[in-house]
Amino acid sequence: MNPHRVFNFNPGPATIPTEVMEQARDQFLDYQGCGMGIMECSHRGREFNQVRESAEENLRQLMGISDDYAVLFLQGGASLQFSMVPMNLASGQQPLLYADTGSWAAKAVKEAKLFAPVQVVYSGKAQNYARIEDCESWEMGADDPGYLYVCSNNTIFGTQFHRFPEYPEIPLVADMSSDIASRLVDVNRFGLIFAGAQKNLGPAGVTIVIIRKDLAARSRDKVPTMLKYSTHIEKESCFNTPPTFSIYMVGLVLEWIKKRGGIAGVEADNDHKAALLYRAIDEGDFYRGTVDPACRSKMNATFRLPDESLEAEFIRQATAAGLVGLKGHRSVGGIRASIYNAMPAAGVETLIEFMREFAKANG
Numbered sequence: 543m544n545p546h547r548v549f550n551f552n553p554g555p556a557t558i559p560t561e562v563m564e565q566a567r568d569q570f571l572d573y574q575g576c577g578m579g580i581m582e583c584s585h586r587g588r589e590f591n592q593v594r595e596s597a598e599e600n601l602r603q604l605m606g607i608s609d610d611y612a613v614l615f616l617q618g619g620a621s622l623q624f625s626m627v628p629m630n631l632a633s634g635q636q637p638l639l640y641a642d643t644g645s646w647a648a649k650a651v652k653e654a655k656l657f658a659p660v661q662v663v664y665s666g667k668a669q670n671y672a673r674i675e676d677c678e679s680w681e682m683g684a685d686d687p688g689y690l691y692v693c694s695n696n697t698i699f700g701t702q703f704h705r706f707p708e709y710p711e712i713p714l715v716a717d718m719s720s721d722i723a724s725r726l727v728d729v730n731r732f733g734l735i736f737a738g739a740q741k742n743l744g745p746a747g748v749t750i751v752i753i754r755k756d757l758a759a760r761s762r763d764k765v766p767t768m769l770k771y772s773t774h775i776e777k778e779s780c781f782n783t784p785p786t787f788s789i790y791m792v793g794l795v796l797e798w799i800k801k802r803g804g805i806a807g808v809e810a811d812n813d814h815k816a817a818l819l820y821r822a823i824d825e826g827d828f829y830r831g832t833v834d835p836a837c838r839s840k841m842n843a844t845f846r847l848p849d850e851s852l853e854a855e856f857i858r859q860a861t862a863a864g865l866v867g868l869k870g871h872r873s874v875g876g877i878r879a880s881i882y883n884a885m886p887a888a889g890v891e892t893l894i895e896f897m898r899e900f901a902k903a904n905g
């Protein structure tokens with residue numbers, strides 16, 4: 543453990559494996575003997591080309607992405623995908639189906655409405671997004687829908703889909719920004735997956751898009767060139783200058799996941815970390831989880847203390863103890879511990895020790 547590094551529970555940008563940060567540091571001025579840092583290299587040169595190709599190859603291998611899908615490294619964040627998805631995939635009057643399971647999904651609904659009629663098939667808003675109702679109860683009656691959209695992990699509220707909707711005839715679109723590569727998913731069940739890198743895969747600045755090629759071919763002519771998936775598929779994410787350094791960092795993180803036993807390996811660790819943390823939340827009356835236990839996220843654990851002044855004190859003392867980034871989202875309050883792939887088990891164990899001490903002293 544590097545003595546200068548804290549345990550960083552920030553929701554995003556989030557902690558990156560220390561080994562990856564060290565590797566980037568060692569290569570910072572001189573990437574593999576070329577006399578330049580990778581961020582100084584041409585995006586069309588040999589060095590960066592190799593970086594991009596191997597990042598794509600590793601992501602394909604790790605997630606089991608077939609040749610029916612394109613893998614893109616785009617800019618604009620996950621938020622631009624809220625518009626790009628309907629802009630490219632909506633065809634006029636076909637209704638678009640959305641599950642509103644939190645703030646990010648609600649933002650996606652707002653953008654989609656600019657392009658097509660939207661049907662919200664399920665909304666958790668009335669229950670303050672504290673649970674995700676089984677998809678069997680969703681209102682799926684629409685005629686010939688364009689796609690069904692879900693947000694697989696609700697970063698702010700702390701819920702997660704543990705089972706995805708099964709409507710094989712409707713393309714499934716998923717915002718996996720806060721749980722991509724944290725668990726095994728069957729990519730073949732999705733039409734499109736997107737994720738900002740800054741939670742589970744590296745630094746901000748690059749958005750991963752995994753799209754079934756036949757869906758990309760659907761885009762209408764009126765879509766601006768830069769916002770068309772087919773542009774970036776054709777030019778292998780180099781239509782314009784891509785965020786080269788961020789892609790390089792994602793590549794290093796993917797290599798790190800491979801060394802940890804692939805996604806199955808990190809998933810086992812994530813299950814373990816989440817189980818430890820939720821057990822600590824549930825073990826007394828002092829801490830109270832904010833969501834339905836059946837829908838709990840393995841990435842973002844949200845909980846409250848008996849009152850807000852104790853929460854402020856908890857955050858203050860935790861920060862002083864080297865446990866940072868635990869403040870809940872401003873729209874929810876309370877505590878949120880983001881425990882993505884790169885959070886070591888030791889970080890969760892240290893947090894739990896701190897929680898027990900704090901409950902003893904203040905309970």
Ligand SMILES: *Cc1c(COP(=O)(O)O)cnc(C)c1O
Pocket residue numbers: 554618619620621622646693695696697717718719720738741
């Ligand atoms: C963080 C986050 C976003 C927003 O990502 P940006 O890259 O900042 O646009 C969208 N969806 C989810 C689920 C997120 O966690």
